[in-house]
Amino acid sequence: MWFPERGFHVSWSFWLLILLAAIVSPLTIVLSILLAAALHECGHLLALRAFHVPIEGLRLSAFGAVLQARGAQRLSYGRELVVTLAGCGMNLVCGVLTAWFSLHYVWVEGFVFAGAHILLCAFNLLPIPPLDGSHALNLAVSALFGPLVGDAVAALAGVLCSLALLGGAVYLYVQTRGGALVIFAALALLLSALKELRLARRAIKV
Known part of the structure; x- marks a missing residue:
């Protein structure tokens, strides 16, 4: 099995996201994004x-996929950065x-697939x-200044x-009346960034 310990789990939010995307977007775009997301996780998996x-589990949610691999915590900052990117x-x-x-x-549909890959890459680099x-x-910051500073800088940048x-x-949305899902x-x-910022501030106080 690929995920012998924690298994393969799909959150309800993942199916909700797929349903909403299928309603508001053409099927070609939805399939392109799903394929790009699958290959994105393959990149992480190959690096690990x-x-x-060892890969222990995989969880899918509206925020994407999370490969569960406790062994990654033992990697050096450089190697973990390679896995992350x-x-x-x-x-x-x-x-x-x-x-x-x-x-x-002259494969017109191919530009949709290419665009999905580039957009997913750019979005994930935020x-x-x-x-x-x-x-x-x-x-990167933790490698230079320590994990406490790394957590704080990443949390503040996220907010x-x-x-x-x-x-x-x-x-x-105001200009085009579109993009409600993006909001x-x-x-x-x-909300996720604010949560990380609170955790970082708590760690610094401790």
Whole structure:
């Protein structure tokens, strides 16, 4: 089995997200995003395998997938950073290759797949928890100044970026009357960032 200890779990929020996406978006876009998300997790999985870290479980939710691997905590900051960015790296490579193939062989639908990869890569690089960009920032700062500073910097950056994302989503909705789902996503990310900030402040006080 791939996940012998904790198994494979799918949250209700994941199915709700798929249902909403299927209602408001064409099927091609939904399938493109799902494929890009699956390959994103394959990037993380391959990196963990390369460092001989056993995968214990996989959980899917509206925020994406979480590979459960306690052994990753024993990796150095550098190796854990590689694992964290491997998913975005996979999306970037797949996006560029798909765009090149679509351009040279006039495959119009291929640009949708390429766009899904590039957008997912860019979104996951945002320094907002629980996205990869936040964890990567935490690891980089922790390697230089220690984990307490890393947690605090990543949490503060998450709050600021999620506020900016929420402001942009609200502006987009006012101008176009579209993008309501983006507002809800930005609110959820803001709540997650505020939670991380509270935890970081509590750790510093202790």
